[in-house]
Amino acid sequence: MPGPHFDHVALIGLGLIGSSISHAIRRGGLAKRITGAARSEETRKIAERIKLCDAVYADPAEAVAGADLVIICTPVGAFGPVAEAIRPALKPGAIISDAGSVKTAAVRDIGPHIPEGVHFIPGHPIAGTEHSGPESGFAELFDGRWCILTPLPGAEPEPVARLKRFWEACGASVEIMTAEHHDLVLAITSHVPHLIAYNIVGTASDLEKVTEKEVVKFSASGFRDFTRIAASDPTMWRDIFLNNKEAVLEMLGRFNEDLAALQRAIRWGDGDALFDLFTKTRAIRRAIIEAGQETPAPDFGRPHGATAEKKKSA
Amino acid sequence: MPGPHFDHVALIGLGLIGSSISHAIRRGGLAKRITGAARSEETRKIAERIKLCDAVYADPAEAVAGADLVIICTPVGAFGPVAEAIRPALKPGAIISDAGSVKTAAVRDIGPHIPEGVHFIPGHPIAGTEHSGPESGFAELFDGRWCILTPLPGAEPEPVARLKRFWEACGASVEIMTAEHHDLVLAITSHVPHLIAYNIVGTASDLEKVTEKEVVKFSASGFRDFTRIAASDPTMWRDIFLNNKEAVLEMLGRFNEDLAALQRAIRWGDGDALFDLFTKTRAIRRAIIEAGQETPAPDFGRPHGATAEKKKSA
Numbered sequence: 001m002p003g004p005h006f007d008h009v010a011l012i013g014l015g016l017i018g019s020s021i022s023h024a025i026r027r028g029g030l031a032k033r034i035t036g037a038a039r040s041e042e043t044r045k046i047a048e049r050i051k052l053c054d055a056v057y058a059d060p061a062e063a064v065a066g067a068d069l070v071i072i073c074t075p076v077g078a079f080g081p082v083a084e085a086i087r088p089a090l091k092p093g094a095i096i097s098d099a100g101s102v103k104t105a106a107v108r109d110i111g112p113h114i115p116e117g118v119h120f121i122p123g124h125p126i127a128g129t130e131h132s133g134p135e136s137g138f139a140e141l142f143d144g145r146w147c148i149l150t151p152l153p154g155a156e157p158e159p160v161a162r163l164k165r166f167w168e169a170c171g172a173s174v175e176i177m178t179a180e181h182h183d184l185v186l187a188i189t190s191h192v193p194h195l196i197a198y199n200i201v202g203t204a205s206d207l208e209k210v211t212e213k214e215v216v217k218f219s220a221s222g223f224r225d226f227t228r229i230a231a232s233d234p235t236m237w238r239d240i241f242l243n244n245k246e247a248v249l250e251m252l253g254r255f256n257e258d259l260a261a262l263q264r265a266i267r268w269g270d271g272d273a274l275f276d277l278f279t280k281t282r283a284i285r286r287a288i289i290e291a292g293q294e295t296p297a298p299d300f301g302r303p304h305g306a307t308a309e310k311k312k313s314a
Numbered sequence: 315m316p317g318p319h320f321d322h323v324a325l326i327g328l329g330l331i332g333s334s335i336s337h338a339i340r341r342g343g344l345a346k347r348i349t350g351a352a353r354s355e356e357t358r359k360i361a362e363r364i365k366l367c368d369a370v371y372a373d374p375a376e377a378v379a380g381a382d383l384v385i386i387c388t389p390v391g392a393f394g395p396v397a398e399a400i401r402p403a404l405k406p407g408a409i410i411s412d413a414g415s416v417k418t419a420a421v422r423d424i425g426p427h428i429p430e431g432v433h434f435i436p437g438h439p440i441a442g443t444e445h446s447g448p449e450s451g452f453a454e455l456f457d458g459r460w461c462i463l464t465p466l467p468g469a470e471p472e473p474v475a476r477l478k479r480f481w482e483a484c485g486a487s488v489e490i491m492t493a494e495h496h497d498l499v500l501a502i503t504s505h506v507p508h509l510i511a512y513n514i515v516g517t518a519s520d521l522e523k524v525t526e527k528e529v530v531k532f533s534a535s536g537f538r539d540f541t542r543i544a545a546s547d548p549t550m551w552r553d554i555f556l557n558n559k560e561a562v563l564e565m566l567g568r569f570n571e572d573l574a575a576l577q578r579a580i581r582w583g584d585g586d587a588l589f590d591l592f593t594k595t596r597a598i599r600r601a602i603i604e605a606g607q608e609t610p611a612p613d614f615g616r617p618h619g620a621t622a623e624k625k626k627s628a
Contacts, residue, residue, distance in 0.1 A: 140619025
């Protein structure tokens with residue numbers, strides 16, 4: 001069985017995911033050398049100051065030279081240009097993967113640039129926070145989370161097994177599926193939830209009868225939960241919606257149908273329909289907690305009371 | 315200025331809010347005696363076992379006898395019957411309030427049963443968790459949160475000031491507004507967010523192309539955030555939607571309009587419209603954190619990594 005270790009890992013894009021992979025590699029001693037590439041000068045400066053990688057480059061081709069594992073961690077919209085740029089520098093036998101939230105787009109935009117003898121295995125670690133940038137990463141981000149790999153039909157099994165072992169050594173469990181199925185699963189578990197969170201936050205800030213100040217003040221009644229994912233990186237999320245259009249619109253269609261039925265139940269005072277749905281949804285949360293994907297603590301374990309005050313002022 | 319202390323507080327309904335008020339009263343030494351009433355025998359047994367009150371009754375009229383502050387903490391749908399039941403037992407000069415999420419319904423259903431010489435001041439502490447029942451309460455629930463009072467036109471100022479001081483002693487800040495405005499504010503900050511959370515959880519569990527098991531497994535990509543508020547008490551929430559119909563339908567209309575525009579932006583590939591909204595929404599979260607209504611910790615401060623594993627198995 002191939003081990004999780006690589007001589008040289010190159011991370012293209014040093015945001016939350018790229019920086020967390022670097023920390024996880026170091027925690028596990030999974031590579032002798034880590035190089036990084038970032039387009040923004042500010043990101044490169046921060047990465048150098050906090051010693052995120054052994055070397056940081058503006059040009060992704062320089063970062064990948066000699067790497068035996070390359071992971072593209074940029075927003076999905078940059079996949080094509082990045083793949084084109086690194087193509088001539090890719091080492092024969094290297095594995096190239098990505099961390100993007102739309103896997104058909106990775107296949108479409110990275111796939112055509114992969115030279116003979118390089119193993120392209122699209123991937124997606126299901127982990128994140130609402131923070132972004134090179135200082136937001138931490139080694140534990142992938143612990144207990146899933147990482148989905150979507151190898152192309154006919155992919156060689158050994159590089160796939162090797163990449164699987166790498167992610168497992170980063171703390172994740174690995175699941176294999178097709179890129180198309182991944183995009184449907186993520187449309188409902190991630191993309192549509194983000195879209196409706198962005199939407200309700202937008203709606204709430206645009207009212208005449210209720211001021212934005214009131215929305216902020218009384219947000220602990222439910223609204224503030226939505227603002228977390230609506231604070232996620234705008235470029236990353238714009239690219240996700242532009243690149244997973246069909247699956248998102250399909251799942252959004254379902255959401256809208258169901259919401260119309262719920263709206264009708266409210267209008268006509270159908271308490272039983274409301275009660276039945278509200279009972280069913282409790283079971284889903286219990287299942288997520290039992291699956292180890294959520295904390296059982298009330299209110300996500302948010303601090304309450306004096307401790308909260310101390311943490312706020314700290 | 316009237317003090318926060320009462321001789322005898324009666325709590326009708328001993329769920330999350332009723333039990334938390336009891337704990338907050340004891341923490342602050344705010345009453346000499348606390349009585350409680352619960353319709354369910356199981357709730358009464360638990361309340362007695364954990365010594366939540368000095369005495370617990372099945373009949374709310376017994377609980378309120380002699381009380382100088384009565385707070386109705388049942389679901390909104392029980393307000394009318396409870397008020398009717400306690401009417402003959404209310405002490406002259408007592409303050410009666412509630413903790414319901416729809417204040418026009420409190421006025422409509424409790425108001426007609428208030429005898430001459432009893433001060434009815436509807437109230438709503440903006441605090442909660444997704445847990446319910448007499449064991450879910452804790453003294454810190456209201457710390458740093460807002461409590462809205464909606465006194466009727468012509469209400470005497472002294473009882474209002476006294477109830478305000480009581481809530482402040484429970485850790486909350488108090489805001490005064492009309493019942494109608496409260497219901498609009500809560501429709502957008504609480505009721506519609508809960509409705510769309512319940513809805514997306516329902517949609518996700520009803521698909522053919524994506525299994526419920528997959529939804530659970532990959533929920534850390536955004537979906538699990540919604541399951542928290544969709545795990546809230548079904549009876550409480552059924553009653554909220556049935557009793558704040560107009561405001562909820564009005565705010566839901568806004569939400570739907572905005573979502574249709576967003577859907578169109580995705581279909582037509584309007585990246586700038588998406589980016590602009592996603593940037594604006596970040597600012598709202600920052601404002602909520604600055605207002606002390608949310609933790610600045612990433613991911614709500616959810617545990618990650620080895621600590622998370624330990625907490626799960628604890």
